Every structure is written in structure tokens, then in C-alpha cells.
Amino acid sequence: MAVQKRVLLLDSILLSLFVNQYAPAYSVCHSFYWTATALFSAQVLLHAIWSIIIYPKLLSPLRHLPTPPGASLILGHFLTVSKAATGEPQREWIETVPNDGIIKYSFLFNDDRVLLTSPKALAEVLVHRNYEFIKPSRMRTGLGRVLGIGILLAEGDEHKRQRRTLMPAFSFRHVKDLYPIFWDKSREMVEAMDEAVRKPDIPGEKPSSVVEIGNWASRATLDIIGVAGLGQDFHALADPNNELNQTYRSIFTNTPLARAMQLLGNFVPLWILRALPLKRNQEISDAIKLIKSTCRNLVQSKKQKLEKGERTDVDILSVAIESGGFSDEDLVNQLMTFLAAGHETTASALIWATYLMCLHPEVQSRLRQEIRGALPSISDRNAKISSTDIDHLPYLNAVCNETMRVFSPVPITLREAAEDTTILDHPIPKGTTIIICPWAINSSKTLWGEDAKEFNPDRWMGPGRANTGGADSNYSFLTFLHGPRSCIGKDFAKAEFASLVAAVVGRFEMELEDPNMILDISGGITAKPRGGLFVKIKPIEGW
Numbered sequence: 001m002a003v004q005k006r007v008l009l010l011d012s013i014l015l016s017l018f019v020n021q022y023a024p025a026y027s028v029c030h031s032f033y034w035t036a037t038a039l040f041s042a043q044v045l046l047h048a049i050w051s052i053i054i055y056p057k058l059l060s061p062l063r064h065l066p067t068p069p070g071a072s073l074i075l076g077h078f079l080t081v082s083k084a085a086t087g088e089p090q091r092e093w094i095e096t097v098p099n100d101g102i103i104k105y106s107f108l109f110n111d112d113r114v115l116l117t118s119p120k121a122l123a124e125v126l127v128h129r130n131y132e133f134i135k136p137s138r139m140r141t142g143l144g145r146v147l148g149i150g151i152l153l154a155e156g157d158e159h160k161r162q163r164r165t166l167m168p169a170f171s172f173r174h175v176k177d178l179y180p181i182f183w184d185k186s187r188e189m190v191e192a193m194d195e196a197v198r199k200p201d202i203p204g205e206k207p208s209s210v211v212e213i214g215n216w217a218s219r220a221t222l223d224i225i226g227v228a229g230l231g232q233d234f235h236a237l238a239d240p241n242n243e244l245n246q247t248y249r250s251i252f253t254n255t256p257l258a259r260a261m262q263l264l265g266n267f268v269p270l271w272i273l274r275a276l277p278l279k280r281n282q283e284i285s286d287a288i289k290l291i292k293s294t295c296r297n298l299v300q301s302k303k304q305k306l307e308k309g310e311r312t313d314v315d316i317l318s319v320a321i322e323s324g325g326f327s328d329e330d331l332v333n334q335l336m337t338f339l340a341a342g343h344e345t346t347a348s349a350l351i352w353a354t355y356l357m358c359l360h361p362e363v364q365s366r367l368r369q370e371i372r373g374a375l376p377s378i379s380d381r382n383a384k385i386s387s388t389d390i391d392h393l394p395y396l397n398a399v400c401n402e403t404m405r406v407f408s409p410v411p412i413t414l415r416e417a418a419e420d421t422t423i424l425d426h427p428i429p430k431g432t433t434i435i436i437c438p439w440a441i442n443s444s445k446t447l448w449g450e451d452a453k454e455f456n457p458d459r460w461m462g463p464g465r466a467n468t469g470g471a472d473s474n475y476s477f478l479t480f481l482h483g484p485r486s487c488i489g490k491d492f493a494k495a496e497f498a499s500l501v502a503a504v505v506g507r508f509e510m511e512l513e514d515p516n517m518i519l520d521i522s523g524g525i526t527a528k529p530r531g532g533l534f535v536k537i538k539p540i541e542g543w
């Protein structure tokens with residue numbers, strides 16, 4: 001229902017010309033400019049009243065849907081949503097607002113949001129009519145600069161083509177050959193952490209046995225996506241000041257300014273926001289330059305290798321180049337996507353696993369026992385790990401799944417109705433924003449039972465539970481979504497995550513630096529403890 005401001009402006013100019021020509025008595029101060037300004041202001045005001053109050057309250061087909069209490073007349077639920085961690089209010093509403101599968105809430109100026117709460121609604125949007133619900137254009141333009149317009153942001157037939165082409169690189173048949181890389185990098189991380197706490201003068205660490213786990217996690221996962229995904233070791237683990245790692249950390253840190261700009265992006269054209277002389281704009285454009293040039297160099301050197309017949313690796317980039325389906329610029333966009341989508345997410349999972357291990361020392365010891373009993377020692381550099389070694393550890397699998405259920409690294413994602421459509425037979429106007437919230441679905445009592453919010457790895461143990469956690473519907477676990485736009489890197493991520501957890505828990509006893517820490521979650525694309533997670537680690541000899 002939004003009317004473009006430029007239409008109102010044009011309209012005001014034409015009306016002003018008309019009034020000044022044929023009815024000058026009605027003009028403002030006999031001036032074309034003042035008349036146009038007055039007409040424009042009046043139209044903006046009328047349009048605002050229409051779109052903020054009249055349409056959503058009296059006419060929108062969404063107005064009859066169940067809605068959480070506490071909406072203000074103009075700001076809707078904006079204050080509740082913006083004050084809490086991403087996904088937290090939705091986690092509460094899914095329990096407290098009676099609904100048949102969808103809930104409506106409103107954002108700033110009563111812009112409607114439709115939250116999906118049932119497997120049936122999720123199936124319609126994510127699977128059966130997936131391409132009718134596209135990624136919102138503000139997501140494409142906002143994220144596209146950093147992530148590249150690759151598979152994550154492509155739509156329709158173009159998305160289908162890219163997904164088909166890239167799928168072989170992500171199939172389990174291929175991923176199973178990457179386990180030794182996951183293990184080698186996990187070992188490298190654990191050895192470097194060990195060294196850091198023994199030599200407390202390493203820059204970036206506190207002079208004690210305390211480490212900020214997010215820092216290690218993002219360096220390790222960047223290296224892993226580099227080697228296993230793109231055939232290039234970035235050596236971020238070896239170098240705490242690695243430029244690429246620092247760059248990603250700076251752009252993915254959800255500062256108040258970043259949040260404010262994201263919010264403004266809903267109302268102010270992005271080209272204006274990006275032209276503002278702000279430090280954040282400079283940081284992002286420097287980051288994009290570095291990421292793009294890294295990706296360009298990777299494409300060039302991989303192509304040269306392949307031309308010389310020097311192919312030794314089966315990484316995602318090689319598969320993409322050999323498919324012949326992508327231009328050089330497309331390849332750069334895909335690489336940008338894999339680098340960003342493929343490392344911050346798994347890093348967030350490792351942070352949450354560490355946090356939960358600290359809160360549940362009994363789970364930590366039981367897991368350590370399983371790992372030490374079944375896997376070769378982390379100190380054994382010649383030990384080779386296969387997919388069977390990692391995948392056949394039931395408690396490790398249970399802890400990893402339960403961590404990703406309780407703290408899904410991606411708390412929320414968005415879609416937009418591409419046309420007037422329906423969800424569960426409720427009319428949904430074109431342009432409506434649809435909220436898919438793993439954070440809420442993964443802890444819904446309707447789907448998981450009364451103990452839904454508790455961390456209980458045992459729900460994944462026992463016959464038939466290893467893949468379901470005991471839930472009846474596979475839509476109950478939404479961490480990687482479902483359907484044609486689910487995470488293509490799911491098998492990669494699960495194996496990588498399990499290797500990292502096994503190495504860390506096998507080697508270290510961990511506790512929170514501050515046992516009274518109050519969890520403050522910083523939202524953004526991935527959820528993390530704000531300001532980092534500081535953990536005391538103690539190497540346990542004998543493995």
C-alpha cells in the first residue's frame with residue numbers, strides 16, 4: 001500500500017503548476033515553490049494517516065489475525081521487538097497468543113509482519129509455494145553488498161539453476177571427504193588455544209586461562225571454509241590479526257549505529273544512507289573491497305590451476321568453475337556468499353555449545369568421556385578421522401543438535417509475498433513481510449513438549465530420536481530451514497561443528513569466566529552473546 005514519495009512529489013509539482021496558472025487565488029504566497037511544498041506536505045501527511053492508521057486498522061485483510069497485546073497506535077510492537085534480542089518476543093508470542101498457525105504483529109508505523117507458527121504454515125511457505133515467498137528487496141540490497149548476489153539471494157529459475165549446479169559440492173558423498181580437514185583445523189585451534197593460555201602474553205588474550213571463544217571460533221571456521229570450500233588456507237588461526245577475519249568481525253558486529261542504519265534503511269533510500277559520511281559506511285566499503293579482491297584472486301588462481309590440469313582438490317569453487325555455469329563475476333558473488341554464510345553461522349554454534357557446556361558441567365564431562373573413549377587423541381598429528389568416527393558418537397550428535405535447537409545461530413529470517421496470496425487460507429497481500437523464526441519454532445512447547453526451553457541432549461538419544469529429538473514434525477527443527485531454500489551447507493556445517501566441539505570438549509575443561517554472567521544476546525544475522533563469551537579453559541592431559 002506504500003506510495004512512492006517521488007509520485008507524490010511529481011503530483012505536487014503538476015498540481016502547483018496548474019493552481020498557479022489557472023487558480024492563482026488558491027496558491028500559497030503566489031509562489032510555485034511554496035504551493036508545491038504545501039501540496040507535497042499535505043499529501044505526505046494524508047498518506048501517512050492512511051498507511052499508518054486507516055489501512056492497517058480498518059482495511060487490511062490481516063487485521064483479523066491474532067495479535068500479541070501491547071501494540072502502540074503508531075509504533076505497533078516496534079519497541080518490544082527492538083529492545084529484546086532478535087527472536088525473543090516471537091519465542092514468547094508463539095506460546096501466549098492463541099493462533100491457528102500464523103500471528104500478526106506490527107513493526108514501526110504499523111508495517112505488518114506475519115509470523116509462522118505451525119508446521120503446516122511453514123510447509124506452505126518454505127516448500128510447497130516457496131518461490132511465491134521471496135527474499136525482501138531490502139535484504140537483497142542490504143546484504144547483497146557484503147554477501148554478493150549469489151545463491152543465497154537469487155530468486156526463481158535463476159536460484160534453481162544455481163542450486164542444481166552447486167549441489168554436488170555439498171552432497172554428503174563429497175562432504176564425507178572433508179572430515180579430515182575439519183579435524184586438522186579443529187586440532188590446530190585447540191593447540192593454539194592451549195598455547196595462548198600457557199603463554200598469556202599473546203596479543204588479544206587476557207593474561208590468564210581466559211579466552212574469548214567467539215574470536216577462536218570465527219578464525220577456525222574462516223580457515224575451514226577457506227580450505228574445504230575454496231581450496232585456500234587463510235591462516236586466520238595462526239594469525240590473530242588476520243585481516244579478513246577482522247574485516248568480517250567488524251561488519252557482523254551489531255553495534256548501535258549498525259542497528260540504527262538498518263532501521264533507517266526501512267524508510268530512507270539505501271543510496272542516501274550509504275552516501276552519509278559515517279565511519280560505518282567507510283568500514284563497510286573497505287570491507288567489501290577486501291572481500292571482493294580476495295574472492296577475485298581466488299577465482300583467478302583456481303582457474304589458472306585448473307587450466308594447467310593441476311586439479312588436486314574437490315572444493316566448492318572447483319565444482320562451480322568446472323560446471324561452466326558461472327561467469328567470473330558470478331563466481332566472485334558465490335564465493336562472497338560461501339565465505340559469509342559458511343563461517344559466522346558455525347562460529348555462532350560453537351560459541352553457544354561452549355556456553356551450554358559451561359552451564360551444564362555434567363553434560364560436558366559425559367561428552368568428554370565419550371569423545372576420549374572413541375576418538376584418537378587430539379595430540380596425535382598422524383591420526384586420521386573419518387565421517388564414521390564423528391557421526392557414530394551418539395552423545396556428541398545429541399549435544400550438537402540440542403545446542404542448535406536451543407540457540408539456532410540464525411534466529412530469524414524473512415520472506416515477502418511476491419503476489420497477493422494466502423497462507424492457511426488467510427489472505428496475504430502482496431509485499432507482506434513473513435517472519436520465519438527458528439528461535440521460536442525450535443522451542444515451541446506445542447512442538448517439543450513442556451520442557452521445550454530446557455537444554456536436554458537426551459531428547460536426541462534412544463531409538464528413532466537421533467534425527468528427530470523426539471518431535472513429531474521435522475518442521476519443529478528449523479535451524480537450517482527446509483525445502484528448496486534450506487541451508488545447502490547443512491551436512492558440511494554439522495560435520496564441521498561436531499569436529500570443533502569434539503576437539504574443544506575433549507581437550508579442555510571449561511567454565512564461564514564470570515559464573516554470574518547475565519546473558520545479553522546481540523541480534524543481527526547470527527545471534528551471539530554481546531561483547532563476547534569469556535571462558536576459563538583448563539587443558540586436561542591424557543588425550
Ligand code: HEM
Pocket residue numbers: 151152153163225229337338341342343345346349408409410413414479480481484485486487488489490492493494497
Ligand atoms: C551451523 C551452521 C549453519 C547454519 C545454522 C546455517 C543456516 C542457514 C539458514 C537458516 C539458511 C536459510 C537462510 C534464508 O533463506 O533465509 C541458510 C542458507 C544457506 N547456507 Fe547455511 N547455515 C550454516 C552453515 C553453512 C555453511 C558451512 C555453508 C557453506 C559451506 C552455508 C551455506 C549456505 C548457503 C549457500 C545458503 C543459501 C541456500 C539457498 O538459498 O539455496 N551455510 N543457512
